[in-house]
Amino acid sequence: MKKAALLLSGGLDSATTLAIAKAQGFEIYALSFAYGQRHKRELTAAQHIAAHYGVREHRVLTFDLAAFGGSALTENGIAVPKDRDMDKAGGIPITYVPARNTIFLSFALAWAEVLKAYDIFIGVNALDYSGYPDCRPEFIRAFEEMANLATAYGTEGGGRITIHTPLIQLSKAEIIRKGMELGVDYGMTMSCYDPDEEGRACGHCDSCQLRMKGFRENGIQDPASREAAQDPVPRLRLPQDL
Amino acid sequence: MKKAALLLSGGLDSATTLAIAKAQGFEIYALSFAYGQRHKRELTAAQHIAAHYGVREHRVLTFDLAAFGGSALTENGIAVPKDRDMDKAGGIPITYVPARNTIFLSFALAWAEVLKAYDIFIGVNALDYSGYPDCRPEFIRAFEEMANLATAYGTEGGGRITIHTPLIQLSKAEIIRKGMELGVDYGMTMSCYDPDEEGRACGHCDSCQLRMKGFRENGIQDPASREAAQDPVPRLRLPQDL
Numbered sequence: 001m002k003k004a005a006l007l008l009s010g011g012l013d014s015a016t017t018l019a020i021a022k023a024q025g026f027e028i029y030a031l032s033f034a035y036g037q038r039h040k041r042e043l044t045a046a047q048h049i050a051a052h053y054g055v056r057e058h059r060v061l062t063f064d065l066a067a068f069g070g071s072a073l074t075e076n077g078i079a080v081p082k083d084r085d086m087d088k089a090g091g092i093p094i095t096y097v098p099a100r101n102t103i104f105l106s107f108a109l110a111w112a113e114v115l116k117a118y119d120i121f122i123g124v125n126a127l128d129y130s131g132y133p134d135c136r137p138e139f140i141r142a143f144e145e146m147a148n149l150a151t152a153y154g155t156e157g158g159g160r161i162t163i164h165t166p167l168i169q170l171s172k173a174e175i176i177r178k179g180m181e182l183g184v185d186y187g188m189t190m191s192c193y194d195p196d197e198e199g200r201a202c203g204h205c206d207s208c209q210l211r212m213k214g215f216r217e218n219g220i221q222d223p224a225s226r227e228a229a230q231d232p233v234p235r236l237r238l239p240q241d242l
Numbered sequence: 243m244k245k246a247a248l249l250l251s252g253g254l255d256s257a258t259t260l261a262i263a264k265a266q267g268f269e270i271y272a273l274s275f276a277y278g279q280r281h282k283r284e285l286t287a288a289q290h291i292a293a294h295y296g297v298r299e300h301r302v303l304t305f306d307l308a309a310f311g312g313s314a315l316t317e318n319g320i321a322v323p324k325d326r327d328m329d330k331a332g333g334i335p336i337t338y339v340p341a342r343n344t345i346f347l348s349f350a351l352a353w354a355e356v357l358k359a360y361d362i363f364i365g366v367n368a369l370d371y372s373g374y375p376d377c378r379p380e381f382i383r384a385f386e387e388m389a390n391l392a393t394a395y396g397t398e399g400g401g402r403i404t405i406h407t408p409l410i411q412l413s414k415a416e417i418i419r420k421g422m423e424l425g426v427d428y429g430m431t432m433s434c435y436d437p438d439e440e441g442r443a444c445g446h447c448d449s450c451q452l453r454m455k456g457f458r459e460n461g462i463q464d465p466a467s468r469e470a471a472q473d474p475v476p477r478l479r480l481p482q483d484l
Contacts, residue, residue: 063305070356092394099352102392106348110341114312134392142388149381150344152334 001027003117004164005108008032008058010045011191012211013123013167016179018053020166021121023182028055029115031108035100036066036074041199045190052188061107071097073193080194082204086128086213093130095193095206101134105143105163112161113151121164128172128214130206140165172214180220187223243269245359246406247350250274250300252287253433254453255365255409258421260295262408263363265424270297271357273350277342278308278316283441287432294430303349313339315435322436324446328370328455335372337435337448343376347385347405354403355393363406370414370456372448382407414456422462429465 004026008014021028032046043060050058065074072078072094080095101124108120124135133139144163148154153161167175179186191211192201201208201224215222246268250256263270274288285302292300307316314320314336322337343366350362366377375381386405390396395403409417421428433453434443443450443466457464 059309061305061309063303065352067301067303068353068356092397096394097352098355099348099389099393102351102388103345103348106341106345109344110307110339111310113340114310133394133397136391139388139391142384142391146344146381146384146388147341149378149384150376151341152338152375155334155375 001025002119003027003029003056003112003115004119004121005029005031005112005115005117006055006121007104007108007123008046008050009123010042010047010049010189011123011207012172012179012186012189012214013125013175014046015049015184015186015189016175016182017121017123017166018049018055019179019182019184021164022053026119026121028053029111029117030055030058031104031111032058032060033104033107034060034062035097035103036064037097038073038076038080039190039193039195041195042190044199045188048188052185059111065097065100065103068098071095073097080202080205082202084206084209086206086209089131089206091131092133093206095130096132099134101132101139102143105147109147109151109161113153118153118159119162119164121166123167124165125167125170125172125175127170128210130210135168137165137168140168171217172210173217176214176218176220180218185223189224243267244361245269245271245298245354245357246361246363247271247273247354247357247359248297248363249346249350249365250288250292251365252284252289252291252431253365253449254421254428254431254456255367255417256288257291257426257428257431258417258424259363259365259408260291260297261421261424261426263406264295268361268363270295271353271359272297272300273346273353274300274302275346275349276302276304277339277345278306279339280315280318280322281432281435281437283437284432286441287430290430294427301353307339307342307345310340313337315339322444322447324444326448326451328448328451331373331448333373334375335448337372338374341376343374343381344385347389351389351393351403355395360395360401361404361406363408365409366407367409367412367414367417369412370452372452377410379407379410382410413459414452415459418456418460418462422460427465431466
């Protein structure tokens with residue numbers, strides 16, 4: 001079985017990416033990060049999803065991006081924007097975490113090289129997204145190019161490392177449709193940037209808005225909110241709910 | 243004053259790079275890493291050097307690359323090779339830490355972006371070096387290209403980030419000569435991959451060999467070994483020695 005390192009945040013996109021990579025026959029080494037994010041609840045989701053899919057290994061690496069600050073996701077003094085008009089929102093929002101995907105992919109690259117894996121999966125998408133520069137196809141291509149010069153990959157006999165982004169050109173609705181086909185249980189996933197203590201999504205941040213739009217466009221209810229059918233706001237189901 | 247993020251390992255190369263960046267008028271934000279390296283003594287050196295040069299800030303970020311293993315520098319079960327013939331040594335040695343410079347530069351990029359700095363310094367060199375792929379000019383160029391697509395740099399009004407590698411085409415002897423001109427106190431630096439508990443260099447690893455060769459070619463004694471004039475093996479001077 002071919003090994004792949006896979007970035008698993010615990011959100012809808014990375015869970016779908018995991019299902020796709022499994023369907024393609026990869027043995028998965030999933031990597032999550034406790035980086036000082038305010039929505040560290042997503043790591044609980046990541047653990048459920050990793051266990052559910054029987055990944056070969058799931059590691060959670062810890063470091064403190066909050067020390068640098070500069071983002072609503074890592075700095076408590078900066079509020080997560082709510083109810084932005086996603087169709088009109090331009091520029092890079094304050095929830096952008098500087099160089100986050102570069103750092104995450106760099107760690108995936110390190111692990112892949114030790115594992116002698118030739119494949120890395122990341123669930124970025126560049127259609128229904130928050131406008132983060134490190135979700136764009138041109139970034140991914142440049143990272144892949146760099147990765148093959150940074151490591152034993154690309155040296156004689158080293159092979160090549162490929163960064164897979166199966167969602168990059170899909171809308172959120174298409175991602176959900178693809179995931180449903182593959183049997184992804186989105187009730188296990190957690191997308192919100194600003195959940196409450198009980199893991200209940202805020203329903204108003206960019207990520208919640210994009211998620212709700214995706215389910216709405218498919219005419220289906222988000223299984224994370226099925227316990228309260230009147231309430232479109234997803235809630236992370238905890239182990240006792242599953 | 244222009245701000246620069248600078249990778250400071252505590253070794254000879256990064257100390258020289260710091261002196262060069264200071265001489266160029268940059269305000270320095272120095273970044274070191276406790277990544278599970280066996281030679282974590284270098285962090286003591288980094289702290290002395292940062293204080294000596296009056297950097298604006300010095301941060302030490304912690305994460306566990308030893309969890310991935312795969313290198314003599316992070317895995318206790320793998321011995322650091324000694325007395326290799328550096329003129330004949332080919333390939334990538336076992337002291338290579340997969341994707342280390344990619345990870346280090348990614349964190350420097352994150353910090354630079356938060357600081358709104360446009361310059362990152364790293365003391366890699368590709369002449370008298372251990373054969374690590376992530377010290378080569380083509381890697382640095384690819385990283386810089388990627389960095390400008392990963393971040394707000396390279397977007398409208400974002401400016402460009404530059405990765406400075408002032409040592410990349412210098413021999414170790416030339417680096418030392420340059421540093422001496424700038425008044426670098428190499429007695430504060432620590433190069434060894436495998437120092438003993440007292441911070442005494444082994445004198446036999448690749449890094450010690452390259453360092454000793456550099457001083458020998460300049461016909462000068464390594465100030466880190468001046469306490470024992472008969473002994474060419476450098477020792478990290480601790481605060482009480484300085």
